Amino acid sequence: MTLIYPRSSTTVHPASDYAPYRSTAKRHPQKPLVVIPHTMSELTGPLYGHDVVRSTEFDLTAQHKGEPIGERIIVTGRVLDEDGRPQPGTLVEIWQANACGRYVHVVDQHPAPLDPNFTGAGRAVTDADGRYRFITIKPGAYPWGNHPNAWRPNHIHFSLFGSSFLSRIVTQMYFPGDPLFPYDPIFQSVTDARDRERMIARFDLDVTKPDWALGYQFDIVLRGRNATPTEEPHDD
Amino acid sequence: MTDAANKPQMKSAGITPSATVGPYFKYGLTPAGVYPVRDAFSPTVATPDAQGDRIRITGRVLDGDGKPVSDSMIEIWQADAAGRYAHPRDGGAKPNASFKGFGRGDTNADGRYAFETIKPGSVAGPGGKQQAPHIVVAVFARGMPKHLYTRIYFAEDAANHAGDPVLMLVPTDRRNTIVAKRGIDGAYVFDIRIQGGDETVFFDL
Numbered sequence: 543m544t545l546i547y548p549r550s551s552t553t554v555h556p557a558s559d560y561a562p563y564r565s566t567a568k569r570h571p572q573k574p575l576v577v578i579p580h581t582m583s584e585l586t587g588p589l590y591g592h593d594v595v596r597s598t599e600f601d602l603t604a605q606h607k608g609e610p611i612g613e614r615i616i617v618t619g620r621v622l623d624e625d626g627r628p629q630p631g632t633l634v635e636i637w638q639a640n641a642c643g644r645y646v647h648v649v650d651q652h653p654a655p656l657d658p659n660f661t662g663a664g665r666a667v668t669d670a671d672g673r674y675r676f677i678t679i680k681p682g683a684y685p686w687g688n689h690p691n692a693w694r695p696n697h698i699h700f701s702l703f704g705s706s707f708l709s710r711i712v713t714q715m716y717f718p719g720d721p722l723f724p725y726d727p728i729f730q731s732v733t734d735a736r737d738r739e740r741m742i743a744r745f746d747l748d749v750t751k752p753d754w755a756l757g758y759q760f761d762i763v764l765r766g767r768n769a770t771p772t773e774e775p776h777d778d
Numbered sequence: 779m780t781d782a783a784n785k786p787q788m789k790s791a792g793i794t795p796s797a798t799v800g801p802y803f804k805y806g807l808t809p810a811g812v813y814p815v816r817d818a819f820s821p822t823v824a825t826p827d828a829q830g831d832r833i834r835i836t837g838r839v840l841d842g843d844g845k846p847v848s849d850s851m852i853e854i855w856q857a858d859a860a861g862r863y864a865h866p867r868d869g870g871a872k873p874n875a876s877f878k879g880f881g882r883g884d885t886n887a888d889g890r891y892a893f894e895t896i897k898p899g900s901v902a903g904p905g906g907k908q909q910a911p912h913i914v915v916a917v918f919a920r921g922m923p924k925h926l927y928t929r930i931y932f933a934e935d936a937a938n939h940a941g942d943p944v945l946m947l948v949p950t951d952r953r954n955t956i957v958a959k960r961g962i963d964g965a966y967v968f969d970i971r972i973q974g975g976d977e978t979v980f981f982d983l
């Protein structure tokens with residue numbers, strides 16, 4: 543099977559210059575991007591999976607001596623291509639704030655406590671069904687300096703590779719019904735409400751583990767679809 | 779609880795939208811000994827058994843005011859010295875045993891990054907033409923809702939650049955922004971200017 547990567551699929555992404563997200567002002571190209579064909583250099587990409595992940599890295603609540611403070615959650619989902627085919631053996635990396643909305647990062651000066659039992663970084667590899675699973679703590683909201691009284695909705699950062707360098711993506715997973723959605727320029731920089739929906743996990747009682755943790759499902763769709771089988775192979 | 783309440787929401791077709799890596803990615807993606815997280819990747823691409831010319835590539839990531847971007851992540855992807863990618867799509871690929879061709883690094887307070895790798899060979903291009911040796915680059919940063927793609931070419935391959943099927947698509951007066959030159963210490967210098975008059979060429983892929 544040969545995957546193709548239609549450019550039209552990328553229109554869901556935010557614009558590089560989105561004025562309400564102020565940091566974009568000096569960090570977006572002003573000259574037109576140069577359109578080039580997808581060559582072997584783009585159609586290939588790093589295929590990392592089990593070789594870089596330890597089996598314990600999916601559980602962010604078990605990385606220290608004690609258990610972290612906060613609401614324990616299970617986050618699971620499938621990584622799919624644009625045709626809905628599962629992407630097995632794909633690396634999923636996550637990082638997030640702790641339950642108080644504080645990141646371990648040295649630059650984060652939000653006056654909320656660090657948790658000695660929570661770092662907030664995890665890795666997993668998708669199984670044969672394209673599924674990943676993390677155990678973590680629900681991250682807190684936190685303020686940022688974008689505009690007066692700006693707060694980020696609760697979110698978990700996700701980084702994925704997929705089948706080629708064209709399917710590479712970094713995104714953020716949000717939680718359903720967050721009251722901060724209308725005020726968050728990073729969330730709103732995806733301008734179509736239906737596209738924003740695909741960044742929101744859904745609560746799932748089947749994933750929820752009785753007497754232990756709420757469960758959320760978050761599927762991720764990467765670039766790439768099957769070239770029409772009857773076509774001649776595309777000129778790479 | 780009804781079954782209906784438990785059904786997946788019908789989500790519209792399309793890929794998952796991109797979002798910025800934000801300012802706090804380093805402890806998760808590029809811990810590099812600063813944080814108590816194991817590194818999955820590093821800016822050292824050249825493995826001990828990799829054949830080819832060992833090279834160092836370094837540069838600064840600069841914003842539209844020419845200020846260093848200290849919270850950027852750079853990823854590179856390249857062929858080995860014989861022009862083979864460690865990926866099944868590159869049919870004839872028989873890469874060096876441990877050479878993956880992928881590197882990840884971040885920028886420091888000065889906006890500087892550095893990779894240790896090997897010089898890639900030329901690889902197949904459109905229409906059966908060979909492409910001049912190059913490295914594919916993805917640039918991530920706070921303030922970038924989606925990553926930017928560029929390429930690193932090498933000054934000593936100038937003779938091949940005129941006919942290169944990708945470089946031919948780049949305006950002549952901008953090609954120099956994606957050609958790395960050796961500095962006095964032998965390292966290739968490749969600055970990434972996100973915005974401005976001498977803006978680096980970025981690609982629509």
